[in-house]
Structure formats: C-alpha cells, structure tokens
Amino acid sequence: xxxxxxxxxxxxxxxxxxxxxxxxxxxxxxxxxxxxxxxxxxxxxxxxxxxxxxxxxxxxxxxxxxxxxxxxxxxxxxxxxxxxxxxxxxxxxxxxxxxxxxxxxxxxxxxxxxxx
Amino acid sequence: xxxxxxxxxxxxxxxxxxxxxxxxxxxxxxxxxxxxxxxxxxxxxxxxxxxxxxxxxxxxxxxxxxxxxxxxxxxxxxxxxxxxxxxxxxxxxxxxxxxxxxxxxxxxxxxxxxxxxxxxxxxxxxxxxxxxxxxxxxxxxxxxxxxxxxxxxxxxxxxxxxxxxxxxxxxxxxxxxxxxxxxxxxxxxxxxxxxxxxxxxxxxx
Numbered sequence: 001x002x003x004x005x006x007x008x009x010x011x012x013x014x015x016x017x018x019x020x021x022x023x024x025x026x027x028x029x030x031x032x033x034x035x036x037x038x039x040x041x042x043x044x045x046x047x048x049x050x051x052x053x054x055x056x057x058x059x060x061x062x063x064x065x066x067x068x069x070x071x072x073x074x075x076x077x078x079x080x081x082x083x084x085x086x087x088x089x090x091x092x093x094x095x096x097x098x099x100x101x102x103x104x105x106x107x108x109x110x111x112x113x114x115x116x
Numbered sequence: 117x118x119x120x121x122x123x124x125x126x127x128x129x130x131x132x133x134x135x136x137x138x139x140x141x142x143x144x145x146x147x148x149x150x151x152x153x154x155x156x157x158x159x160x161x162x163x164x165x166x167x168x169x170x171x172x173x174x175x176x177x178x179x180x181x182x183x184x185x186x187x188x189x190x191x192x193x194x195x196x197x198x199x200x201x202x203x204x205x206x207x208x209x210x211x212x213x214x215x216x217x218x219x220x221x222x223x224x225x226x227x228x229x230x231x232x233x234x235x236x237x238x239x240x241x242x243x244x245x246x247x248x249x250x251x252x253x254x255x256x257x258x259x260x261x262x263x264x265x266x267x268x269x270x271x272x273x274x275x276x277x278x279x280x281x282x283x284x285x286x287x288x289x290x291x292x293x294x295x296x297x298x299x300x301x302x303x304x305x306x307x308x309x310x311x312x313x314x315x316x317x318x319x320x321x
Binding site: 008011024027038039042045049059075089094095101103104106111 | 127131137142143147149152157158160162168185193196197204208211283285286287290298305308311312
C-alpha cells in the first residue's frame with residue numbers, strides 16, 4: 001500500500017474518472033428501477049391482504065415470497081452485495097441467514113406447538 | 117480492490133474501501149449484520165410461536181390497520197433510497213450531496229419513529245400493555261427492538277452529520293457514512309419481514 005505521507009483526514013478533491021461516472025450513472029438507473037420494483041412488490045403484498053382477490057391459504061406463501069424477493073433486492077442492489085470482491089461479506093450475511101432459519105423454525109415449534 | 121492504491125488526496129472510485137481501515141470496517145460491519153440477522157430471527161420465532169396466546173386481550177386483527185402500516189413501509193423504503201443517493205453522491209465526490217441525502221434519511225426515519233410511537237400509544241389505550249398477553253410481549257419486543265434500531269440509526273447518522281458538517285469528504289469519514297447506510301438498509305430489510313409476517317399475516321388471519 002503506497003499510502004505513506006497521506007493524511008486520511010484531508011478532504012478528497014478531484015472528479016471521478018469518466019469510467020466511474022459512467023458506472024455511477026448505470027448504478028443510479030439500476031437503483032431506481034429496483035426501487036420502483038420494490039414499491040410494486042410492497043403494494044402487491046398489501047393488496048393481496050386488503051382485497052379478497054387471493055384465497056387466504058395462498059396469500060401467506062405469496063407475501064412471504066414477495067418479502068424474500070424484496071430483501072434479496074435490498075441486499076444485492078441497495079447494499080451492493082452483487083459487486084465483485086464481496087465474497088466474504090456474502091459469506092457473513094448468509095451464515096447469519098443459515099442460523100436464522102432453524103432458529104425461527106425451532107422457536108415456532110417449541111413455543112407454538114409443544115408449549116402453547 | 118488492491119489495484120486502487122491511493123496517491124495524494126484525489127478521489128478514489130470507492131472512497132469507503134480505499135484504506136485498510138475502511139475495508140476492515142466494511143467486512144466487520146457485515147459480520148455484525150449477520151449477527152443481527154440471528155437476533156431478529158429469534159424474536160421473529162418467539163413472536164410466531166406466541167402470537168396465538170391472547171389471554172383475553174386484543175389480538176392482531178383487532179389492532180392492526182393496513183393504511184398506517186402501508187404509510188410507514190413507504191416512508192422507510194423511501195429513506196432506504198435516499199441513503200442510496202447519499203452513497204452515489206459520495207462516489208461522485210459531492211459531499212454536500214451526502215449531507216443533504218443523509219439529512220433527508222434522518223427526517224424520514226424520525227417520521228417513521230413518530231408513527232410507531234403513535235401506534236404503540238394507540239394500542240396501549242386499546243388495552244394492549246406489555247404484560248397483557250404472550251402475544252403483546254412478543255409483539256412489543258419484536259417491533260420495539262426494530263424501533264430501537266431505527267432510533268439508534270437516527271442518532272448515529274445525526275452524530276456523523278454534526279461531526280462532519282464542515283470537514284468535506286475524507287478517507288476517514290467515507291467508511292463511517294458507508295457503514296451507517298448499510299445499517300439503515302438493514303433496518304429496512306428487517307421491516308420488510310415485520311410488515312409481512314406481523315402485520316399482513318396478522319390481519320389476514
């Protein structure tokens with residue numbers, strides 16, 4: 001790392017490179033599209049419960065699928081997990097999810113069915 | 117990103133990961149978010165296990181109102197987008213943009229928190245105290261922990277905004293803003309499951 005003599009608290013100056021600017025413009029578009037898509041997913045979830053268009057037996061799995069899609073969009077687009085060089089960050093969050101799923105299942109079964 | 121070495125103080129493509137400290141913060145913060153996932157999973161599991169235990173108190177279908185939850189969801193989702201804009205401004209080297217978008221994020225967060233406090237007060241007047249039933253304890257703990265995270269996020273970002281109001285974008289503060297934004301997105305991620313699992317499934321039956 002050629003960082004000798006650099007003051008990290010000094011303000012950064014200069015413009016981003018043309019390549020970076022193009023990348024940011026593309027990123028902005030991706031973010032906006034996914035935001036609109038998230039609005040759509042959220043509205044679908046609320047409408048499916050507010051109206052009786054979908055039978056209630058199907059509504060629960062339906063809104064859970066919508067939630068999972070929206071969370072994956074949040075993680076990969078808004079939180080940039082899709083960028084290169086994020087292997088370890090992916091490992092961190094997916095380890096959390098891997099532990100979270102049996103935690104939810106175990107608590108539901110232990111508290112909800114066995115005890116309550 | 118070892119190929120982006122920093123010479124003098126020119127703007128690197130990813131200022132948040134240009135220093136070793138920034139890289140470590142970024143990685144460490146994702147490790148923390150993995151742990152937070154497990155924390156909220158245990159609260160969700162508890163809620164799902166206990167939500168049938170009403171003990172004669174009011175239940176989800178008596179309490180929850182879709183319009184309020186919808187407004188809160190939209191506010192939080194929009195605040196997630198404004199914090200995305202803050203990061204794009206940061207990569208453009210536009211620090212005023214960072215401060216402005218983060219301020220808007222904080223304002224939206226405060227609005228969200230206001231609605232949540234209003235909601236809890238309403239439920240309390242409706243007869244849902246913390247110790248009324250297994251459902252009420254699990255509900256207040258789950259949604260209240262999320263609300264506490266929102267409050268912490270507001271205080272965190274406000275502190276950054278005050279501390280760095282005049283400094284300009286630096287290699288020191290870029291990772292700080294970046295991790296705060298990751299935290300804010302994570303709050304929205306948790307809320308997606310709260311509105312689906314707690315509110316929508318509560319009203320749906």
